Amino acid sequence: MNNRPRVIVITGSRKGIGRFLTEHYLESGDIVVGCSRSKTDLEHDKYTHFILDVSDEIAVKRMVSSVRKLFSTIDILINNAGMASMNHFLLTPKATVEKLFSTNFTGTFLFSREVAKLMSKKKKGKIVNFSTVAVPLNLEGEAVYAASKSAVVSLTKILAKEVGEMGITVNAVGPTPVYTDLIKTVPKNKIGELLNQQAIKRLGTFEDVLNVIEFFINPKSEFITGQVVYLGGVS
Amino acid sequence: MSRGANKLVMQVLGDFLNEENIVFDGKLTEETRLFGGDGMLTSIQLVMFITSLEEEIEDEWDVMLTLADEKAMSRRVSPFSSIKYLADYIEEKINEYE
């Protein structure tokens, strides 16, 4: 149809899964716009980085507005930025609850809203959100994290309905543990217990996550929306 | 001071109707009903139109507004009911913003 590079927005692109996805799409020739709270060391002529907190409404609006002015379109949004916390709920401070919900839920909400406005004009777009296997597995110690990601799941399913007529699909990937900074402080035996609840008992890889995203953003997946795909055979 | 929100609303609405192939018999005037009752837009069309309008306000006046805020929703007369109410509401929001 046309050969212009795709414009992909990836939140939380400084490290971990977001960084991997960013590098992957840059290598594929796409234009990537990323963000995180701190500076990135990634330099690439097709990469632009914004320093912001995904829960800062004005900053998110400004970023999306800049992308609109620079590239006039956004083809794909990957709401990857996320934060986890493991603690017995009796010992969990309110500040943790607020931080997790504002990053995981509010951040996903704000980016989806601003980007979908732009996508709706073109009657085309793909949004991919991040859940986790902690949601269906109801993992002890992850009440707040799982609840914030459950909120993302509800958001995904309802947005899918609200923007379906606008040519936008909204889906979510639910990774198993993948070795990044996010889980590096979780004790080994806890990870082991978790893997034992999966149908396929191993850590996830960046490629496993990428594979699901590739399916969601494939142009042939225009009839796939409101879906959550968990890795490792968790359902 | 008026910035001409009236003109902007009419212009964005005209473009929007064209782009979406929405047929409107008659001339757009200040009194034209937008939404509710015999309004010309369905709810989803109103959402899309407000989105376009917010974008145009930003491009024209460098102001980022969220038009459908709680204040708008709780008004006795909805700012989205007619072109005039909407334009007045935009002027009011811009004055507040500044």
Ligand SMILES: NC(=O)c1ccc[n+]([C@@H]2O[C@H](COP(=O)([O-])OP(=O)(O)OC[C@H]3O[C@@H](n4cnc5c(N)ncnc54)[C@H](OP(=O)(O)O)[C@@H]3O)[C@@H](O)[C@H]2O)c1
């Ligand atoms: N790794 C896993 O085992 C696993 C499992 C299931 C789901 N997930 C989900 O996968 C996603 C990516 O996780 P990850 O493992 O790659 O985590 P990570 O290595 O900790 O990276 C998180 C990224 O998000 C950014 N970030 C965090 N909070 C932010 C905020 N408030 N505003 C802007 N950017 C923010 C971080 O950069 P800054 O620090 O510079 O802000 C970083 O680039 C998350 O949504 C996570 O919940 C991960």
